Amino acid sequence: MNALFAFTRRSLKKNGTRTLVTILGITVSMIMLTAVTLGGHSGQKFFERVTLESEGAYHGYWHGLTDREVEEARKVPNQGKVSVWKEVGFADIGSTNEYKPYLQIYSIDKEAPNLAAINLTSGRMPEKEGEILLPDHLKTNGGVTFDLGQTLHLDVGKREVDGQLAINDMAREALDYRPDHEKLVQTRPMTFTVVGTYQRLSFDLEPVSMPAYTALTRGKAEGPSMVLFTFEDQAQGIRDYQDREKLISQAMDTGQGWDQVDKTLPGNLKFINYHGFLLQTQGSVASSPLARAIWILATILIVIIALATISLIYNAFSISVMERTRQYGMLRSIGATNRQILLSILYEGLVVSLPAVLLGAVLGYLGLFLAFDFARSMVPDFTYVLPGRTIQIEPVISLVPLLLAALLCILTALISAYLPARRAMRMTPIQALRMEKDVKLKASQVKSSGFWSKLFGPEGGLAVKNQKREKGHQRATVFSLALSVILFVTSSAFIGQVQSTMNRASLGDNQADISYHFWEDAPGLMAQGKGKSEEGENGSLAHQEYLLKKIRTIPGVDRSNLAFRTEAYALFPKGVHDDKLVAARKRQIDEGSQVDTDTELFLTQWDRREDLRERVSLAFLDDAYFRTYVQSLGQDPNAYFEGGKVRGVLLNRKTTYQFLKSGGVRSEETPYLKEEKDLTLSILSLAHQEGYRETFLEKDQKGNLVYTYIPDLEGGNTTTKEDLVKSPDQVESAKPVTLGAMTDRAPLGGGTGQACLYFPLSRVREVFPEEDLEYRDFHWAISVTDQANSHDKVMEEVKRISDEDSQRHTIIDVRTNADLMRRMVTMVGVFATLFITFISLIVIANMFNAISTNMILRRRDFAILKTVGMDDRQLNRMLVVEGAYYGFKALLVAIPLSLLACIAMAKVMKDHAEIVNYYIPWTSLAIAVGTVVVVVFITIAYSKRKLDLDHPMAWIKGETF
Numbered sequence: 020m021n022a023l024f025a026f027t028r029r030s031l032k033k034n035g036t037r038t039l040v041t042i043l044g045i046t047v048s049m050i051m052l053t054a055v056t057l058g059g060h061s062g063q064k065f066f067e068r069v070t071l072e073s074e075g076a077y078h079g080y081w082h083g084l085t086d087r088e089v090e091e092a093r094k095v096p097n098q099g100k101v102s103v104w105k106e107v108g109f110a111d112i113g114s115t116n117e118y119k120p121y122l123q124i125y126s127i128d129k130e131a132p133n134l135a136a137i138n139l140t141s142g143r144m145p146e147k148e149g150e151i152l153l154p155d156h157l158k159t160n161g162g163v164t165f166d167l168g169q170t171l172h173l174d175v176g177k178r179e180v181d182g183q184l185a186i187n188d189m190a191r192e193a194l195d196y197r198p199d200h201e202k203l204v205q206t207r208p209m210t211f212t213v214v215g216t217y218q219r220l221s222f223d224l225e226p227v228s229m230p231a232y233t234a235l236t237r238g239k240a241e242g243p244s245m246v247l248f249t250f251e252d253q254a255q256g257i258r259d260y261q262d263r264e265k266l267i268s269q270a271m272d273t274g275q276g277w278d279q280v281d282k283t284l285p286g287n288l289k290f291i292n293y294h295g296f297l298l299q300t301q302g303s304v305a306s307s308p309l310a311r312a313i314w315i316l317a318t319i320l321i322v323i324i325a326l327a328t329i330s331l332i333y334n335a336f337s338i339s340v341m342e343r344t345r346q347y348g349m350l351r352s353i354g355a356t357n358r359q360i361l362l363s364i365l366y367e368g369l370v371v372s373l374p375a376v377l378l379g380a381v382l383g384y385l386g387l388f389l390a391f392d393f394a395r396s397m398v399p400d401f402t403y404v405l406p407g408r409t410i411q412i413e414p415v416i417s418l419v420p421l422l423l424a425a426l427l428c429i430l431t432a433l434i435s436a437y438l439p440a441r442r443a444m445r446m447t448p449i450q451a452l453r454m455e456k457d458v459k460l461k462a463s464q465v466k467s468s469g470f471w472s473k474l475f476g477p478e479g480g481l482a483v484k485n486q487k488r489e490k491g492h493q494r495a496t497v498f499s500l501a502l503s504v505i506l507f508v509t510s511s512a513f514i515g516q517v518q519s520t521m522n523r524a525s526l527g528d529n530q531a532d533i534s535y536h537f538w539e540d541a542p543g544l545m546a547q548g549k550g551k552s553e554e555g556e557n558g559s560l561a562h563q564e565y566l567l568k569k570i571r572t573i574p575g576v577d578r579s580n581l582a583f584r585t586e587a588y589a590l591f592p593k594g595v596h597d598d599k600l601v602a603a604r605k606r607q608i609d610e611g612s613q614v615d616t617d618t619e620l621f622l623t624q625w626d627r628r629e630d631l632r633e634r635v636s637l638a639f640l641d642d643a644y645f646r647t648y649v650q651s652l653g654q655d656p657n658a659y660f661e662g663g664k665v666r667g668v669l670l671n672r673k674t675t676y677q678f679l680k681s682g683g684v685r686s687e688e689t690p691y692l693k694e695e696k697d698l699t700l701s702i703l704s705l706a707h708q709e710g711y712r713e714t715f716l717e718k719d720q721k722g723n724l725v726y727t728y729i730p731d732l733e734g735g736n737t738t739t740k741e742d743l744v745k746s747p748d749q750v751e752s753a754k755p756v757t758l759g760a761m762t763d764r765a766p767l768g769g770g771t772g773q774a775c776l777y778f779p780l781s782r783v784r785e786v787f788p789e790e791d792l793e794y795r796d797f798h799w800a801i802s803v804t805d806q807a808n809s810h811d812k813v814m815e816e817v818k819r820i821s822d823e824d825s826q827r828h829t830i831i832d833v834r835t836n837a838d839l840m841r842r843m844v845t846m847v848g849v850f851a852t853l854f855i856t857f858i859s860l861i862v863i864a865n866m867f868n869a870i871s872t873n874m875i876l877r878r879r880d881f882a883i884l885k886t887v888g889m890d891d892r893q894l895n896r897m898l899v900v901e902g903a904y905y906g907f908k909a910l911l912v913a914i915p916l917s918l919l920a921c922i923a924m925a926k927v928m929k930d931h932a933e934i935v936n937y938y939i940p941w942t943s944l945a946i947a948v949g950t951v952v953v954v955v956f957i958t959i960a961y962s963k964r965k966l967d968l969d970h971p972m973a974w975i976k977g978e979t980f
Contacts, residue, residue, distance in 0.1 A: 023355065023363040026346075031370060036871070042375045044864040047857050048325075049379020049428045054387050055321055056420035061387070065412040067300040072410060074221035075135040077102070077247040078256055079293040084244045092246045092288055097256055099249035102130040106242030109203060109231060110173035115162030121203075123231035124151070124175060126240035134247045135224065137235070139407075142167050142215025148238025151211035156219045157232045169213045176206030177242075211236065223294060257302050260293050319924065323510050325431055326502065357444040361437075368436035369429070376425050383424070387414045390853075475900050478893050482900035485880070496870060500909035500955070501916070504947045507859060508917035511943035513924060514854065531768050531802035532810060532834040533817055535566070537826055566824065567641060567801055573816045575809025580644040580767045583780065583799045584636060587787075588716060590701040590753060591631045591692075599689035601625060603675040606687075610677060618675075620716060620724070632703070632716060632724065632747070636775040637786070640766060645779045648766045654759055659778075664757050665785050668777040670769065671761040691774035694761055701753035702776075704791040708750075711743055719744070726750055754786055768802025810834055863950070867958050870905070874962035898963060902955040910948060917944060 031038045078099075081092060093101055107124035114120050131137065132144065137152075145152050151171065157163050165171070178185040180201040217235075219225060224245075225233045250256025347360055391412050472480035567581045604618050617634065624631040640648065646656040649668065659666045673691040692698065705714055711728035719725045728743035756776070766777060778786060787795060805813040814832060821830050884894065921939055 023350070023359055024366055026350075027363050027367045028370065031367065038371060040864050040867060041371050044860075045372055045375035045428060045432060046379045046382070047860050047864075048431070049376050049424065050383040050386060051854070051857050052321065052424035052427055053380050053383025053421065054390070056424045057384065057414060057417070058387055058390070060417050060420040061391070061412065061415040063300055064415045065410070067297070068410050070297045070300055071136070072138070072408075073136050074223060074294070074297065075247070076249060076297070077134040077294055078249050078253075078260075078298060079291050080224070080245055080247040081288060081291065082243075082245050084246055084288070086244070088288060089244050089246055092248070095248075095288065097251050097259070099251040100130055100134060102134045102247045103128055104131065104245040104247070105240035106244070107209075107236060107240045108175035108206075108242060109178050110175045110209075111203060112157065112161065112163055112173075112232065114157070114232070116160055119161060119230050119232065121178075121231035122153075122157070122173070122234050123229075124234045124236055125245070126238055127235050131235070131247075134249065136218075136221065138218040140216045140218055142213075145214055145235060145237045148236070149211055150214045150236060152215045152217055152235040153213055154219045154232050154234065155216050157234075158216075161232060165213055167213055167215070171211045171213065173209050173211065174203070174206040175209045176203040178202075179204045223292070253301065257298055260298050263291070263293075319513055321427070323506055323513070325427065326506055360444055361440050364436050364440040365433055368432045372429050372432040376428050379428070380421060380425065384414060384416070475896060478897040479900045482897045483904060485877075485897075485901065496905055497909045497912070500905060500951055501913040503863075504909065504913035504951060505917045505920055507947045507950075508913075508940060508944050509920045509924060510854065511940040512921040515940050515943075530765075530804065532805050532832075533803040533814055534768065534831040534833050535570070535801035535803070535817060535821065536829045536831060537563075537799050563799060563801075564641075566820065569820055570801060570803060570817060573813055575805050575813045576803055577806055578644070578647070578767055578804045579641075580802050581641040581780070581799065582766075582768050582802065583639045583783070583797045584775075585795055585797050586634055586636055588632050588703040588705070589635045589776075590703055591633065592698075592700065593628055593630050595692050595695065595698060595700075596621075596625070596631065597690040597693050600673055600675070600691060603687045603689050607675055607677045616715075616717060620718065623718065623722075624724075634716070636773060637702070638766075638769070638775055638777050639780040639783045639786075640777055642779050642781050644767065645777070648777070649760070652760050652762055652764070658759060660781070665754070665778065665782055666757045666759040669758050669761045670763070670765050670773075670775045670777070672763055673774045692758075692761065695758075698758045699755055700758070701755050702786055704752045704754065704787055706745075706750040706752070707790065707794045708743055708745075752788065754788075756786065767804065768800055805834075859950075863954055867954070870902075870955060870958040871962040874959065895963075898959050899956070902959050906951050906955050909951060913947075914944070917947075 081088075084092060089103055092098075104125040104127050107126055109121045109123050111120055112122040127145075137144070139152075140155055142152070153165060158165070178201055184204075185201070220233050347355075350360065391414060395411060475482070563581055567579060570576060571579050601622075604622055607618055608614055608622065621631065621633055642660075645659065649656045649659055652668065654668075669692065671691050671694075672688055674686050674688045676686050705726060708728050710731055712731035713729040714726050715729075716724060717727055724747060726745045726747065728745065730741070730743075756778075758776075765775075769775065769777075784792065803813065803817065814830075818830055821828060881894065889897075918939065
């Protein structure tokens with residue numbers, strides 16, 4: 020074997036250019052594989068570290084356990100660390116947040132800081148009874164001021180809601196604050212000393228809806244317990260979690276309760292709250308759409324890189340084996356076995372792979388380090404700041420992803436070498452020495468049409484005959500060229516798909532720079548009228564208009580709009596909905612795993628060919644802005660304010676979602692209605708039923724449409740708990756409205772992009788009767804655009820105005836968020852360009868290897884042609900025709916396969932990763948076609964220059980050494 024290995028090394032040295040190109044190609048592949056595997060692992064570890072530091076290391080917890088259940092919880096299989104938090108009670112803390120008036124005090128054990136993220140911002144942890152640790156948001160959100168060392172005198176008790184104690188567990192969810200229905204009972208005076216403050220607990224442990232701030236102390240407590248735990252065997256715990264999620268999903272689909280999921284656990288232990296995001300970062304891919312999407316994207320990248328590498332190496336080895344067929348025949352004739360020949364070829368694969376793998380791993384790590392440094396500078400979210408420390412995304416060296424990348428690269432090289440080696444082993448020594456496949460040809464095998472001879476002369480006909488005679492070489496070259504085009508186009512499509520989705524997410528329909536969003540549902544808001552003063556009562560319609568007026572006086576404000584959104588049923592004339600919408604909803608029925616009631620009702624009415632009832636969104640826009648918006652659509656604004664007919668504008672698009680059986684979600688955007696001038700439909704107001712709240716449309720047992728009213732139990736309806744069913748003619752009153760325009764352009768702050776009807780705010784009472792407005796809920800927001808150079812000042816002034824507003828609200832800096840998303844898109848674009856550049860290098864190396872080696876293998880043929888009188892001009896013409904023939908056949912295969920691959924990849928991503936639109940990279944396809952043409956002819960010209968045809972007899976005799 021040493022002699023064969025020496026022979027292999029000498030062959031590699033002799034063909035130094037091809038060897039170097041192959042090593043460089045494998046190096047580039049290893050760089051990319053290292054970046055993908057190590058980058059994915061580093062990203063996962065970053066999110067895991069952020070979750071551990073900001074939320075905690077617990078894998079799950081129970082709420083509301085008795086002392087007996089706590090002891091049983093410690094005995095549950097696969098328990099690691101356990102921390103028990105006993106409830107001391109609730110105290111009225113004097114919060115200015117009317118929805119969060121209490122302080123909930125827990126007595127924690129020594130294990131608590133190890134399982135929950137208790138990030139101190141000042142002071143220290145409580146160490147004994149009577150010391151208390153308070154959350155920062157008690158001051159920032161609740162308006163309660165306190166200092167370290169301050170003594171708090173609190174009346175601590177239990178919450179009683181409608182005469183029953185409020186229990187915080189999964190069997191009976193924590194109740195929102197209900198001021199008219201609850202009070203604190205069994206109170207006792209307690210004194211605490213403030214020893215520190217901490218960043219609020221995760222939303223998992225303290226939900227947004229929880230009406231209390233969480234304070235921590237030590238010592239005795241008699242209330243129910245919250246028990247946090249970790250898994251002893253993390254891998255088994257993740258499997259149990261995934262199995263449980265499937266069982267819960269099945270139980271919900273079949274209408275069973277959660278207590279049926281695990282009957283082996285007693286009482287409240289059945290209701291485990293898992294720390295889902297941590298488990299997803301630690302390996303629970305199946306339960307996370309985001310993790311699934313990341314791994315699908317990583318898999319697609321790895322497949323593209325592997326195919327590019329296989330193409331390059333297979334082509335190099337295929338032609339190398341063809342070149343040395345006679346040499347292998349000679350070796351076989353002197354006793355070399357098939358196994359030895361195979362080992363020598365695989366040895367050649369290892370020789371070119373090992374240095375490439377080592378170099379690629381080092382360069383891949385360095386490239387990833389620079390990439391993460393660039394990412395941190397572009398996107399601040401890649402740096403997570405906690406009190407006293409910062410977590411940055413950075414390359415995490417791990418043996419597993421590096422070995423995976425190396426194994427993939429070496430395995431790819433060996434497989435690529437093994438395939439042509441099998442062909443060499445099938446030949447007998449005599450066949451190899453005589454090169455029978457080159458001389459045993461029939462005339463029919465090289466017969467060609469006269470097209471090429473007529474077009475390019477005898478050289479053209481000879482070029483085509485050469486291609487047919489050298490089918491092995493020709494197929495390898497065409498395969499390499501075609502695969503190169505496919506890889507370039509599909510990788511461009513993949514990156515374009517991701518960028519298109521990110522661009523879509525970043526732009527959306529909210530054109531605002533600042534959004535002043537109010538939390539409340541406001542029944543009766545419109546019925547309040549303008550109020551007695553210009554400012555109006557807090558929460559009234561007059562007050563919202565007063566806020567808008569103040570914001571419009573801020574220097575630098577460009578446009579502003581006050582929008583009130585609500586939902587109502589509308590009655591559409593039969594057949595007006597767009598056929599594409601109907602088809603999308605039918606696909607949802609046929610292909611989806613879940614079908615929502617609205618879709619089912621829509622199709623039932625559509626199939627009956629009757630006027631169609633459906634819930635729609637309505638938005639009432641500030642009159643001044645509405646005029647501007649309508650005018651931008653080419654409409655006369657006055658037509659929308661004149662008496663008589665009520666006219667509105669329809670945002671004419673609708674997104675249909677399919678919950679696929681594979682677990683993903685597919686979305687499809689279509690027009691909502693067919694384009695029709697001055698279409699009239701009716702807005703339906705439903706009669707209010709005292710003691711009932713939500714109303715929805717459904718079918719009764721006979722298939723008739725009915726409205727079902729849900730009892731308002733929280734609102735004090737104690738007379739009945741039964742639903743109330745009414746027929747449409749009993750409760751409906753209709754108001755005809757005319758659609759003056761249908762558009763796909765949403766107004767400022769126009770919402771989510773779903774079908775929506777827009778009206779002037781002043782005409783709200785002409786759409787809904789007064790008795791409807793008295794109970795109707797509205798959501799509202801003020802949207803603002805500003806001049807680019809004044810955004811910070813405008814934002815500061817809006818915050819100042821909002822500080823004086825006691826309504827529950829949120830100020831969203833839309834421009835900053837959009838800028839961040841655009842920077843992310845830019846970053847993805849840079850990485851995409853690098854990825855496509857590396858793929859292009861492999862593609863070009865592959866083309867070069869395929870064509871140049873094929874040319875060199877045919878030196879003997881060219882020498883014979885020269886001896887029979889072919890001059891350089893004729894030889895050049897023949898080579899040009901051959902190049903055109905290569906390129907034509909390669910593109911004939913590559914273009915349709917590239918398009919099919921793009922569509923198939925988009926379908927996979929739509930089904931599993933919620934990426935929306937199909938994307939065909941026509942520009943990249945044109946570049947690929949041009950590159951094939953250029954590279955083919957440049958490589959042929961280069962190879963011809965390298966051919967030494969001054970001594971043709973040396974090549975005819977086969978003197979290759």
